[in-house]
Amino acid sequence: MSNRNLSMVEYFKRKGQSFEPRLRFKGATTQDFIQWKERLLTELRDLLGPMPQPVPLNPEIVWEIEEDNLIKRRVLLDTEADMSVVALMNIPKDALRNRAPAILCNHGHGQYGKDSVMGVRSSSDRIVGIDRYNYDYGLQMAKRGYVTIAIDWRGFGERGDYYCVYDAIPYPGRDRCDIHLHRGSLMGTNLLTLDIFDGIRVLDYLCSLEFVDAKRIGAMGLSFGGTMTTWLSLLDERIRVADIMCYSARFKEFAISLGNICGSQYVPGLYKACDLPDLHGLIAPRPLIAEIGVYDDCFLIDDAMSCCNEVQKIYKAAGAASKYEIEVFEGGHRFSGNKAFDFFDRHLKGTA
Numbered sequence: 415m416s417n418r419n420l421s422m423v424e425y426f427k428r429k430g431q432s433f434e435p436r437l438r439f440k441g442a443t444t445q446d447f448i449q450w451k452e453r454l455l456t457e458l459r460d461l462l463g464p465m466p467q468p469v470p471l472n473p474e475i476v477w478e479i480e481e482d483n484l485i486k487r488r489v490l491l492d493t494e495a496d497m498s499v500v501a502l503m504n505i506p507k508d509a510l511r512n513r514a515p516a517i518l519c520n521h522g523h524g525q526y527g528k529d530s531v532m533g534v535r536s537s538s539d540r541i542v543g544i545d546r547y548n549y550d551y552g553l554q555m556a557k558r559g560y561v562t563i564a565i566d567w568r569g570f571g572e573r574g575d576y577y578c579v580y581d582a583i584p585y586p587g588r589d590r591c592d593i594h595l596h597r598g599s600l601m602g603t604n605l606l607t608l609d610i611f612d613g614i615r616v617l618d619y620l621c622s623l624e625f626v627d628a629k630r631i632g633a634m635g636l637s638f639g640g641t642m643t644t645w646l647s648l649l650d651e652r653i654r655v656a657d658i659m660c661y662s663a664r665f666k667e668f669a670i671s672l673g674n675i676c677g678s679q680y681v682p683g684l685y686k687a688c689d690l691p692d693l694h695g696l697i698a699p700r701p702l703i704a705e706i707g708v709y710d711d712c713f714l715i716d717d718a719m720s721c722c723n724e725v726q727k728i729y730k731a732a733g734a735a736s737k738y739e740i741e742v743f744e745g746g747h748r749f750s751g752n753k754a755f756d757f758f759d760r761h762l763k764g765t766a
Contacts, residue, residue, distance in 0.1 A: 423673075430670030435688045439695055439728050447731040451696055455648070457687050463604050465611040466494035471619050483507060484556050486532075491565075493615040499565045500572045501616060502532040504556030509625040515762040516561040516626045518617060518653070519552035520635030520642040523591075523676065527571020528552075528564035531639070547748040551634060558755060559763070561626050565616055567609045567642065567678060569594050595677025605677050606645065613646045621652060628652070630762045636660055636749055637712065641679045648696035655761040656697055657754050659705040660747050662718040662725075665689055674712060691721045695728030701737040701761040702729075703753060709746045 419425060437454045441447060474490040485505040492498045506514060521531045526540055533553030535541045544550050552562040566573045569590040595605045621628035632655040635643040640661025647656040665685045669675040694702065704725070706718045722740050729738035739757060743750040 427671050430666035433666060433670075433685065435685055435692070437688050437692065439688075439692055439724070439731070441731055442727075443731060444733050447698070447728065447733075451698075454688055454692060454696060458648075458681075458684075461681050461683055461687065462607045462610065463602065465607060465614075466497075468493065468611075468615060468618075469495055471615065473619060480507075482553070482557060485510075489619075491616065491619055493612050497568075497612075499612055499616065500528070501563050501565045501619075502528050502534075502552070504532060504553060504562045505625065506556060506559050506561065508559065509561055513625055513627040514559060514561050515630035515632065515758075516563065516620050516623075517552075517555050517632040517634055517758070517762075518613065518620065518643075518646070519555070519562050519564040520613075520633065520639035520646075521564060521567065521570065522547075522549075522635070522637035522639045523678070524549075524570070525574070527566035527574070529571060531564045532562070547636060548751050549636065549749065551636075551749045551751070551754070554751065555634070555755075555758070558759070560632075560758070561620075561623075563616060563620055565612060567638075568605065568612070569678065589676055591677035591679075593677070595680060599682075604681060606641075606679060606681055609642060609678060610645050610649065613642060614650055617646070617650060617652055630654060632656065632758055632762050634659065634754065634758075637747060638676075638679060644693050644697075647700070647702075648693060651700070653700070655701045655758060657703050657705065657757065658694065659749050660707055660710050660713055661690075662694070662704045662706055662721040663690055663713045664717055664721055667717040668713055689724070691724035691728070694721070694725045695732075698729045698732035699734030699737060701739075701757070703739040703741060703757045705750045705754070706740065706742045707745045707747055707750070708742060709744075712747050715742075 469492050472492045476488040478487045487503040489501045519531045521527050530549045531552040533550035552564050556562045598605050631652050633643045633653045634657035636659040640658040643658050647653045729735050741753040
């Protein structure tokens with residue numbers, strides 16, 4: 415029987431099944447890990463390409479209110495020429511007396527960006543989204559004593575153009591991430607690289623605040639927020655603890671076979687270099703928890719567990735097996751809201 419194929423979907427599925435990244439971790443010792451990590455990090459920085467030139471942050475507190483025993487702020491920051499970010503902060507009042515640990519809370523691929531993560535429940539559809547995904551972890555963690563901060567990634571929330579420029583959503587029916595990726599690529603710039611740059615600049619701001627303990631910084635995020643947590647954690651060691659929610663998988667399944675990827679999560683040639691478990695493994699030996707929903711329909715359970723098994727091997731080789739934890743919970747694509755609280759308390763507060 416002829417094996418001829420005319421489908422591009424089938425074409426990439428076949429290619430993906432036999433594809434093997436060059437720098438996938440295959441070692442077993444700490445020395446293997448150290449050499450691999452150095453080599454892969456160098457490769458990834460080359461793939462990401464140059465980052466923009468930073469400019470002074472020029473922080474401006476636009477408004478500040480007190481609610482939920484927290485000080486809530488909206489802050490404007492400049493990151494590079496021609497680009498600023500809006501940040502929401504939740505600050506426990508006790509932090510003004512004793513410096514507190516802080517968490518960068520990364521939003522997923524949703525319309526309202528940072529707002530949902532920080533607990534903005536100003537309309538019925540926002541409330542539905544927060545409740546569906548248990549999405550307001552930036553508010554939940556603040557209520558447990560952490561300074562939390564979140565920004566809109568490029569193309570989302572207040573940086574999504576439909577908020578600040580147009581009356582209607584631009585490019586209806588199309589993914590803005592893909593359009594911005596193509597625009598940047600034409601000029602030699604990668605969209606994910608720009609978001610990583612913004613995240614690093616926000617960490618600069620966070621670490622400069624007198625009520626934040628810069629030696630106790632964490633990061634957490636759901637879905638695309640897990641993508642950003644992964645990249646920021648592996649590239650910036652000021653992040654001491656990470657929680658990656660519903661972003662454990664293998665590229666050949668979720669990206670190649672299912673096409674579950676957008677321009678904000680794309681790096682040219684990435685899979686040629688490594689697989690997603692390798693990216694998670696680069697965070698070692700710092701503490702990392704992976705949250706996996708049994709009924710997640712974006713990152714399927716078998717694929718997620720395959721990823722976690724590989725990450726466990728990397729953490730073991732790094733001499734940090736006890737610092738990688740997996741929470742498998744009965745639920746879908748959402749923040750579990752179970753083990754993360756204790757995990758951050760142990761590793762950022764030093765408490766049980």
